[in-house]
Amino acid sequence: MAGRSAALALAGALLASPAAAQDVVVGSKNFTESRILGEMLTLLVEEAGLTVEHRSGLGGTMVCFDALRTGEIDLYPDYTGTGWATVLKEPEKITDPLRAFLHVQARYRELYDLDWRMPLGLENTYALALRSDLAEELGVATISDLVPHAADLSAGFSIEFMNRADGWAGLRPHYGLALGDVKSMEHGLAYEAVAGGSVDLVDAYSTDGKLLRYDLTVLEDDRAFFPPYHAAPVVRRALLREHPELGPVLDRLAFRISNRRMMELNHRVEVEGAGFREVAAGFLRSEGLLGSSPVADEDRGARGEDGLVAFLLGRWRETLRLLGQHVRLTLLAVVLATVVAVPLGVAITRSRLAERVSLGAAGVVQTVPSLALLAFLIAVPGLGLSTRSAVLALTLYAVLPILRNTFTGIRDVDPELIDAARGLGLTPVQVLLRVQLPLATGTILAGVRIATVLTIGFATLAAFIGAGGLGEPIVTGLYLNDTRLILAGALPAAVLALLADRLLGVVERAVTPRGLRRPG
Amino acid sequence: MIHFEGATVLFPREGAEPLAAVRDLDLHVAPGETVCLVGPSGCGKTTSLRLVNRLVRPTAGRVLVDGRDVAEADPVRLRRGIGYVIQSGGLFPHLTVAANVGLLCRLEGWDTARTAERVDELLELVHLPPSEFGARYPAELSGGQRQRVGVARALALDPQLLLMDEPFGALDPLTRDSLQREFLELSERVEKTILIVSHDMDEAFLLGDRVALLAEGRLAQVGTLEQFRDAPASEQVRTFLESHFHGR
Numbered sequence: 001m002a003g004r005s006a007a008l009a010l011a012g013a014l015l016a017s018p019a020a021a022q023d024v025v026v027g028s029k030n031f032t033e034s035r036i037l038g039e040m041l042t043l044l045v046e047e048a049g050l051t052v053e054h055r056s057g058l059g060g061t062m063v064c065f066d067a068l069r070t071g072e073i074d075l076y077p078d079y080t081g082t083g084w085a086t087v088l089k090e091p092e093k094i095t096d097p098l099r100a101f102l103h104v105q106a107r108y109r110e111l112y113d114l115d116w117r118m119p120l121g122l123e124n125t126y127a128l129a130l131r132s133d134l135a136e137e138l139g140v141a142t143i144s145d146l147v148p149h150a151a152d153l154s155a156g157f158s159i160e161f162m163n164r165a166d167g168w169a170g171l172r173p174h175y176g177l178a179l180g181d182v183k184s185m186e187h188g189l190a191y192e193a194v195a196g197g198s199v200d201l202v203d204a205y206s207t208d209g210k211l212l213r214y215d216l217t218v219l220e221d222d223r224a225f226f227p228p229y230h231a232a233p234v235v236r237r238a239l240l241r242e243h244p245e246l247g248p249v250l251d252r253l254a255f256r257i258s259n260r261r262m263m264e265l266n267h268r269v270e271v272e273g274a275g276f277r278e279v280a281a282g283f284l285r286s287e288g289l290l291g292s293s294p295v296a297d298e299d300r301g302a303r304g305e306d307g308l309v310a311f312l313l314g315r316w317r318e319t320l321r322l323l324g325q326h327v328r329l330t331l332l333a334v335v336l337a338t339v340v341a342v343p344l345g346v347a348i349t350r351s352r353l354a355e356r357v358s359l360g361a362a363g364v365v366q367t368v369p370s371l372a373l374l375a376f377l378i379a380v381p382g383l384g385l386s387t388r389s390a391v392l393a394l395t396l397y398a399v400l401p402i403l404r405n406t407f408t409g410i411r412d413v414d415p416e417l418i419d420a421a422r423g424l425g426l427t428p429v430q431v432l433l434r435v436q437l438p439l440a441t442g443t444i445l446a447g448v449r450i451a452t453v454l455t456i457g458f459a460t461l462a463a464f465i466g467a468g469g470l471g472e473p474i475v476t477g478l479y480l481n482d483t484r485l486i487l488a489g490a491l492p493a494a495v496l497a498l499l500a501d502r503l504l505g506v507v508e509r510a511v512t513p514r515g516l517r518r519p520g
Numbered sequence: 521m522i523h524f525e526g527a528t529v530l531f532p533r534e535g536a537e538p539l540a541a542v543r544d545l546d547l548h549v550a551p552g553e554t555v556c557l558v559g560p561s562g563c564g565k566t567t568s569l570r571l572v573n574r575l576v577r578p579t580a581g582r583v584l585v586d587g588r589d590v591a592e593a594d595p596v597r598l599r600r601g602i603g604y605v606i607q608s609g610g611l612f613p614h615l616t617v618a619a620n621v622g623l624l625c626r627l628e629g630w631d632t633a634r635t636a637e638r639v640d641e642l643l644e645l646v647h648l649p650p651s652e653f654g655a656r657y658p659a660e661l662s663g664g665q666r667q668r669v670g671v672a673r674a675l676a677l678d679p680q681l682l683l684m685d686e687p688f689g690a691l692d693p694l695t696r697d698s699l700q701r702e703f704l705e706l707s708e709r710v711e712k713t714i715l716i717v718s719h720d721m722d723e724a725f726l727l728g729d730r731v732a733l734l735a736e737g738r739l740a741q742v743g744t745l746e747q748f749r750d751a752p753a754s755e756q757v758r759t760f761l762e763s764h765f766h767g768r
Contacts, residue, residue, distance in 0.1 A: 420610030423573055423683075424624060424673070425599030434623070438614045513614040515657030 023050040027073035037077040039280035059464040072384035075235035097228035118254035125229040129204040129216040142222040154181035156190035156199035209266025326469040333394030345406025362400040390467035398451040405447025409440030449504040522549040526581030556728030603674030603682040609666040611658040618654035642672040664695035
């Protein structure tokens, strides 16, 4: 009992998140533009004299929206078309930007007590972008121009674009566009694929800085398929009631940022390697919205032209900090999973029904895509965008290998030995503690070892909900198309997994009684 | 010491009549006596043995140990008073020889010194020098050595009654021969009541003061070698003796 309560105390201490001391928590989605806009909003709120935290680069729309609804964040920049189609799921197609804005504003107030503030000016809608050399060669300027050449073209579309009604699923019938080959791929990779010549056409955002970097021509949506996607801050009205001065502060950005301007800001970060905060502050200053006090930027210096080794060595402190977070996440999840799975694994050896239900349920959890599980958990009140959600998700994944190995280890104990133990007069508890568990220890530890290595891998996804760890540089690197940044997270994670595997292998051998060790 | 009174064990079977492993068994084992249950496989001899320490419960009838119905006894107390030896020893592979033999002493709350003393005494009794064998693990022993440790473990709490389920069944003929001799020598020294299961008629008559022959769950005959020879209870017994007993 003492051991168990100590473990719970440890878990509690590690899970306790610091009290939200800030007046305002700003969120942003996990792509450059959203993070720059998030920084701008953060800086404006700060300039107005409120304390503010920016939870930058949270997962997709649903992550941000759920976090906003549950009050985990107070505001974040979103796009009218996203509110229309993804959140409100309006069946009707809309092309009028003003109607779209007024509609999402009214419905958000009514349904969620959330407010859309004044649009920022830029419209980041979907666009199709074709390699410029091909556009020139074929004489293509609009999507309609593409139709006769479609069968010879190959496309690399982002997963979100492939699956949205206002993406490829609707675009294809709207234009009668029968492309020769359509692959679904991560967006950053799609650009690499275009650069490498393995695809010709990608989906793009109309403000994407990469359009400047890769030689791409945006095709005009001449038959008005893509809905309007104007950016505006979405904010909790409860916050506005608490801080009435905040509304006008947010509106100071109204219609200040053109598409071209946004594209340049994105380009500054993605191609020139400037920090989000630095770029945001520079823009605000040029618009006279920010005093001249210098802005600290933690992203600064993270990029440049150093070689990989110099780059990795240069950020060792940061890596160590992330490694610490990563180890903490993993350790918590594996300890919790062990505390749950070992007793459960023992218990279910007594009942066929419990065995089927438990192993079945743990197996089903394993098949839930990890991002979906995270998205589901952050919508649960009390979990939200926290280390708690990340640890819980990781724990759920870690349960199955430990549960299965405990069950197998206990069940596979030679029945003759159990018979001998009972016949000698051991109580059921003594049979379990003196015979079954010691004999199953090796198998159980092997399960813990597998769970640990798996968890180290999964824990990189914690960065999607802002729970930190080595996933942070990976996620940022994916969106910035920065291989060195990806490696700065992936390499330490791989080394950590290898070390953990070796270490637990040694532990496994050390605790296996000599009588059970295989010779040699 | 042991009374089987109309003991019957039925094992339920799916889609068939229950299997009668033991039918209406009446048998009395006197204090200090060694009785050997013998018969072909599936005759119910092991099930009968397991009735005594309540690893199996009778469907009908009852089993008395020291005049008390085992069904009413606390199973843990009952079993600690009965030594139990199974084929190939049933030693716990994660424990040393000394820990296997001393396990019950420790569970009874004996201190380390008293347990160690008892373990040494028992290992001496089964001819395994404690200094050489105490720290070994079962995997480091021969089959015969394992069986001796199994016997030592069963005697740890000095039970008056010993149950042995084919104790020499898994051994090579030479080892078996020497262990059988040791058993006879030992059973005279320790003066226990012993119920032993064997599938071998030679072994049964060698080890048992009396032999109980079981066939298809029923007691076919019980008696000494002479009684079997001179007055087989049935034609079935006579045929069985002729085909399985080679005499000495």
